[in-house]
Amino acid sequence: MTKRGVLFAVFAAVSAASLFAGGASESSSAPKSEVISIWAWDNSALSKRTYDAFSRVYPQYTIATTIVQSQDMEQKLQTALASGSDVPDVAWIEATYRGSLLALNIWEDISKPPYNFDKNKVIPYLIPLETTTSGVYVGPEVPSIGGMAYKRPLAKQYLGTDDPAQIAAMLPSWQAFIDKGKQVLQASNGKVFMLSSLWDALIFARQQTNTPFVVNGTQLNLDTAAAPILQQLVDMKRAGIVDTYEANSPSENASYADSTHIFYPCANWSVTFTIKRNDPNGSGRWGFIVAPGGPFPMGGTVQGVPIVAKHKMAAVTFLKYRYQSVAGAERLRDDQGYFSPLKSLYDNDSFYSKTDPYFGGQNLQKIFALDILAKISNPRLPNRYDQQINDAFNLAVQSLNTGANLSVADLIKMMEDDLVQRDPELVRG
Amino acid sequence: MAKPSPDSKTPYLLILPYFVLYFAFGLFPILFSLFISFTSWNGFSTMTFVGVANYVRLFFHDAAFYKALYNTALVMVCALPLSIVLGLLLAAMLKDYFDRSRNVFQLINFLPYITTPVAIGILFQILFDWKAGAVNSILLAVGIVKAPIYWLGHPWPARAVVVLLLVWQGFGYMMVIFLAGLSTIPAELYEAAKIDGAKWRDTFFRITVPMLRPVMTFVLTTGIIVGFRLFDEPQLLFSGEGEPIGGPDHAVETVVMTFYQAAFRDFSFGYGAAIAYGLFIVIFFFSFVAMRIVNRGNDYGT
Numbered sequence: 004m005t006k007r008g009v010l011f012a013v014f015a016a017v018s019a020a021s022l023f024a025g026g027a028s029e030s031s032s033a034p035k036s037e038v039i040s041i042w043a044w045d046n047s048a049l050s051k052r053t054y055d056a057f058s059r060v061y062p063q064y065t066i067a068t069t070i071v072q073s074q075d076m077e078q079k080l081q082t083a084l085a086s087g088s089d090v091p092d093v094a095w096i097e098a099t100y101r102g103s104l105l106a107l108n109i110w111e112d113i114s115k116p117p118y119n120f121d122k123n124k125v126i127p128y129l130i131p132l133e134t135t136t137s138g139v140y141v142g143p144e145v146p147s148i149g150g151m152a153y154k155r156p157l158a159k160q161y162l163g164t165d166d167p168a169q170i171a172a173m174l175p176s177w178q179a180f181i182d183k184g185k186q187v188l189q190a191s192n193g194k195v196f197m198l199s200s201l202w203d204a205l206i207f208a209r210q211q212t213n214t215p216f217v218v219n220g221t222q223l224n225l226d227t228a229a230a231p232i233l234q235q236l237v238d239m240k241r242a243g244i245v246d247t248y249e250a251n252s253p254s255e256n257a258s259y260a261d262s263t264h265i266f267y268p269c270a271n272w273s274v275t276f277t278i279k280r281n282d283p284n285g286s287g288r289w290g291f292i293v294a295p296g297g298p299f300p301m302g303g304t305v306q307g308v309p310i311v312a313k314h315k316m317a318a319v320t321f322l323k324y325r326y327q328s329v330a331g332a333e334r335l336r337d338d339q340g341y342f343s344p345l346k347s348l349y350d351n352d353s354f355y356s357k358t359d360p361y362f363g364g365q366n367l368q369k370i371f372a373l374d375i376l377a378k379i380s381n382p383r384l385p386n387r388y389d390q391q392i393n394d395a396f397n398l399a400v401q402s403l404n405t406g407a408n409l410s411v412a413d414l415i416k417m418m419e420d421d422l423v424q425r426d427p428e429l430v431r432g
Numbered sequence: 433m434a435k436p437s438p439d440s441k442t443p444y445l446l447i448l449p450y451f452v453l454y455f456a457f458g459l460f461p462i463l464f465s466l467f468i469s470f471t472s473w474n475g476f477s478t479m480t481f482v483g484v485a486n487y488v489r490l491f492f493h494d495a496a497f498y499k500a501l502y503n504t505a506l507v508m509v510c511a512l513p514l515s516i517v518l519g520l521l522l523a524a525m526l527k528d529y530f531d532r533s534r535n536v537f538q539l540i541n542f543l544p545y546i547t548t549p550v551a552i553g554i555l556f557q558i559l560f561d562w563k564a565g566a567v568n569s570i571l572l573a574v575g576i577v578k579a580p581i582y583w584l585g586h587p588w589p590a591r592a593v594v595v596l597l598l599v600w601q602g603f604g605y606m607m608v609i610f611l612a613g614l615s616t617i618p619a620e621l622y623e624a625a626k627i628d629g630a631k632w633r634d635t636f637f638r639i640t641v642p643m644l645r646p647v648m649t650f651v652l653t654t655g656i657i658v659g660f661r662l663f664d665e666p667q668l669l670f671s672g673e674g675e676p677i678g679g680p681d682h683a684v685e686t687v688v689m690t691f692y693q694a695a696f697r698d699f700s701f702g703y704g705a706a707i708a709y710g711l712f713i714v715i716f717f718f719s720f721v722a723m724r725i726v727n728r729g730n731d732y733g734t
Contacts, residue, residue: 078696085475085701103699109476202674247562249585250674254563390697398676405585405680421682424496426698427489 037064037317042071042079042091053334057324064317073097073304077104084109084311092318096141096305102389104307105135111308111315114140118308118319124327126346128380133305142306143326145341148375149210149301151294152269152278155363157262158290161187161195167365171292177207177235180295184244187265193243199264201404202250204239205396206268208232210299213383216392223422223432225415233399233411240403247404256281268294270301271371275340279361286361291370298375300382336368342376349377388422388429395421469705479702486706497707499682500690501714507591507666507684508659511598516651518599519606524640526607527614528632538611541604553668556597560584584670587683594666594684601665606651613647614640649726653719660715663688687711 036058043050046068054066069091071079077100083090096104113120122130122140134140155165162170162183174180184197198204214228239245246264248255258264259281269278269291278289306326308318325331332343336355348354355372358364386392395418402417403409409417422429469486473479490497522541526534544552559566560583568580583589617639625635641648666684670677677693678685687707695704 077699081475081696081699107474107476107699200674247582249562249672252561252563252672253558254561257564394677397674398681400674401585401676401680405582424494425693427493 036062037314039064039066039093039314039317039321040089040091040312041066041068041093041095042076043068043093043095044070044072044097046070049338052338053325053331056330056334056338057321060324060330061320064321066321071095073100076100080104080109080309084309089313090309090311092308092312092314093142093321094307094309096307098147098300098303098385098389099393100390101132101303101305102385102387105141105305105385106387108135108137109309109311110135110139110141111310111312112139113142113308113315113319113322118316120319120323121327124346125344126349126376128300128382129303129344131384132300132303132382142308143322143344144303144305145326145335146344146376146379147270147272147300147302147304148342148371148379149206149268149270149273149294149299150370150375151207151292152267152273152362153265153290153292154262154285155288155290157195157265161190161265165290165363167290167292170290174292174295177238177295181238181242181244184239185242188243191263195263195265196246197244197264197266198239199246199258199267200248200250200255201236201240201245201400202397203266203268204236204245205232205400206301207294207296207299208235209396210301210382211294211296213381215383215386217386217388217429218432221428222430223419225418226432229396229418230411230415233414236400236403237409237411237414247406249401249404260285268301271340271342271367272302274359274362274367287363289362291362291365291367293370293374298378300379342372349373388426391422391426391429394425465705465708468702469709471702473701474699475701482702486703487710489703490706490710496682496685496690497687497710500678500685500687503591503678503682503684504660504662504686507594507598507662507686508656510591510595511602512652512655512659514595514599515602515606516648516655518603519651520610520641520644522603523607523610523614524636527611538608541607543604544601545605547601549664550668552597552601553665553671556593556669557584557672560593584675585680587679587681590670590679590683594669597665597669598662602655609647609651610644613644617643645726649723652722652726656718656722657715660711660718661688662686663692667692687714 050068054068058065071094073095076094076096080090080094082088111118114122120140120143125133125143126146129144129146130140133142133144153170158170159165162173164170164173174183180197187195187197209232212228212232214224216224216228218224246258248258259267259278267273267278278285282289306322308315308322312318325335326344329345329348332345332348332354335341335343342355349372352369352373355368356366357368358366398421399414399418403414419431423431468479470481470483471479472482472486522537526537530537560568562568562580562582562585565580565583567583568577571577572580581589583593621639621643622635625639630638663686666679666686667689670679670684676682678689688711691704691707691711694700694707
């Protein structure tokens with residue numbers, strides 16, 4: 004055979020093989036699965052495990068995730084809707100951006116026919132957080148709730164005990180926290196702080212209150228709603244018990260593993276994604292208590308289905324599996340350490356019960372479920388100006404963080420000026 | 433040879449793709465954004481015609497716009513001359529003293545320009561971190577400062593960091609453009625000057641700088657246009673979770689950041705478009721002034 008002949012034979016063989024391969028796949032009788040598109044910022048193996056579990060129960064559906072960061076979700080959705088391009092079947096709506104996103108008239112009410120997502124099965128305090136001002140129930144979320152984590156060796160050294168019950172009893176209020184912080188500061192020659200960042204102090208102070216920042220649509224209510232929050236921050240700053248790290252900066256993240264900062268705000272998701280990640284060798288040296296001032300919501304991500312989504316029924320089937328079934332709740336709990344919004348689960352003391360050696364053997368799931376989640380009833384409702392309020396708080400807290408001797412009135416004025424300047428619709432209180 | 437038919441459609445068909453693409457992706461967005469600047473629209477609700485209300489708000493009521501304009505101009509006035517001077521000096525020195533290793537230095541100095549702004553933003557964020565940044569560590573170790581400087585927490589240090597970032601990023605580009613300009617200056621001029629006893633400094637100021645005037649016009653004009661469009665670097669430098677938009681007291685919030693804020697965070701496409709056109713007017717004015725100043729006394733083309 005000539006060289007040309009050999010080449011021809013090889014080409015013919017390859018072509019025939021590919022034809023047969025194509026024919027085989029064409030003739031396959033496997034049903035085509037419907038792809039549910041989710042825009043989310045978490046595409047980790049843990050999330051995928053939950054999605055795979057769903058696809059095993061509902062083989063007609065598969066899930067495709069597109070990474071969209073929480074702060075970009077608004078823009079991506081807006082651009083997709085304005086340009087008429089594909090929107091997701093499920094979009095994640097993070098707490099900070101929830102107010103403005105819910106204010107857009109783009110969400111399907113999945114509690115209505117033909118979807119019939121049963122709102123009555125949802126933990127009651129979550130429902131208003133997931134409903135637009137016009138009454139559209141947008142979608143469920145895992146309850147995100149917070150307490151306070153602490154470093155046991157530092158607590159033992161400066162508070163005299165590392166026992167959670169004793170520490171919680173020692174810190175019944177934020178004033179007690181400040182007083183104890185002054186003692187710690189003195190005992191450590193100014194080296195040990197109660198908190199690493201003023202933004203951490205802000206999380207507690209802001210989430211433990213529920214007065215709206217904006218009333219009557221566009222009227223700022225900062226004198227009533229923000230003043231107590233800022234007062235707590237100013238008191239802590241003046242007492243010198245908070246270090247000057249910026250929120251989630253590399254240096255603040257590194258502080259989780261150091262021996263100079265005792266307390267941190269801790270949501271249920273922070274255990275895996277913040278504390279264990281930033282202090283990988285810290286097993287046994289962490290403890291957890293309900294924060295002074297009580298339980299509070301911390302974060303939260305609503306799963307919304309846009310009206311113009313292509314696979315709405317499939318999307319709601321997924322949401323029902325994940326958020327309204329025991330199997331979905333087990334996956335959330337075991338794969339990701341999340342709690343379910345299915346309220347019937349909390350009648351059973353043993354569903355959320357698992358000790359964690361990292362936290363000295365504390366049963367964190369039980370504390371979160373019974374001592375925190377069950378006691379949250381009336382959180383601050385989302386508002387379309389939440390993001391602007393958040394930006395204004397950042398401006399005020401950063402100014403306070405620089406060491407400037409600012410009063411609460413100065414900070415309120417700074418926030419009001421900024422908000423009104425940015426959005427002329429807003430009026431001063 | 434056959435003469436082409438006077439009514440042949442071929443030339444029009446050949447240039448058609450360009451015009452189609454230009455109308456679709458160039459002219460239409462420009463005209464459409466001009467149109468929506470006269471409306472109130474959030475991208476998907478009904479568009480409401482509001483006349484010049486967005487421009488009235490922009491030019492007469494929006495202090496944030498003027499502050500952003502001030503910030504942008506300030507950063508540019510500091511960064512642009514520094515980049516030009518450094519780029520020009522480096523280009524002249526590379527040409528005269530580093531003939532053999534010129535390519536290596538050229539590449540090294542050009543690298544920051546082709547580095548992605550995301551990486552640069554994060555790099556400078558880490559370098560100038562208040563608590564753990566290398567800059568503060570060095571300053572403290574050398575004894576220049578006694579307490580760490582909160583670079584990204586105070587307005588003026590934050591602006592200084594942005595200026596430094598822009599100069600570091602931009603002077604390599606200037607250098608390459610000036611090197612291209614230098615290659616067009618006849619060598620005889622330098623030889624004649626050398627014979628007359630001129631030193632390097634004399635040839636630099638009396639031959640190099642005047643002969644590079646057209647290049648200077650180009651870098652200055654494009655520098656102003658790029659400078660007014662400044663967005664990525666300060667946006668990324670202050671993208672931390674607790675960072676206020678545009679840094680402390682919005683000290684490095686640029687006009688494009690204000691535009692982005694209005695259009696893509698506040699859903700005000702109409703007002704965002706008005707900011708974009710406001711910026712266009714500003715860029716047009718300053719570019720025109722800069723060209724007039726640089727070309728003063730220039731008789732090219734007359």
